[in-house]
Amino acid sequence: MPALERVVLDETGAPCYRLRVLLAVDTTMVLLKRARSRGLPLQDTIRRAIAVLDFIEDEVAAGNTLASIETDNFGRQRMRELVMVDDKPQPRSRRSALLRGLACGGRRFGT
Numbered sequence: 001m002p003a004l005e006r007v008v009l010d011e012t013g014a015p016c017y018r019l020r021v022l023l024a025v026d027t028t029m030v031l032l033k034r035a036r037s038r039g040l041p042l043q044d045t046i047r048r049a050i051a052v053l054d055f056i057e058d059e060v061a062a063g064n065t066l067a068s069i070e071t072d073n074f075g076r077q078r079m080r081e082l083v084m085v086d087d088k089p090q091p092r093s094r095r096s097a098l099l100r101g102l103a104c105g106g107r108r109f110g111t
Contacts, residue, residue: 060084 005018023031035045059066066082 056084 005020007016007018010016031042031045031049034049035042038045040048056066066084067079068082069077069079071077
């Protein structure tokens with residue numbers, strides 16, 4: 001379990017904890033890239049990432065499907081299902097479909 005250090009107040013006056021974790025270089029680079037692209041402090045980017053992960057996990061646990069809407073160069077849109085792969089064993093046919101990318105539909109909608 002990571003070491004938690006109780007911090008009475010953060011910069012906004014809210015109580016919080018300081019969490020000490022080791023991150024892989026690639027993970028750190030992604031966080032830094034996202035922080036720079038939004039002009040945010042790294043700690044805000046990490047908070048945002050955790051909030052997004054929490055939302056995704058709650059939606060998947062509720063049985064909901066997550067999707068991405070892509071627009072091509074001609075303005076046509078298609079919806080692709082985002083498949084969250086976890087460490088639970090998958091049926092062989094499902095694993096094969098995920099590996100081939102077939103689990104991400106390609107349903108067209110709109111104009």
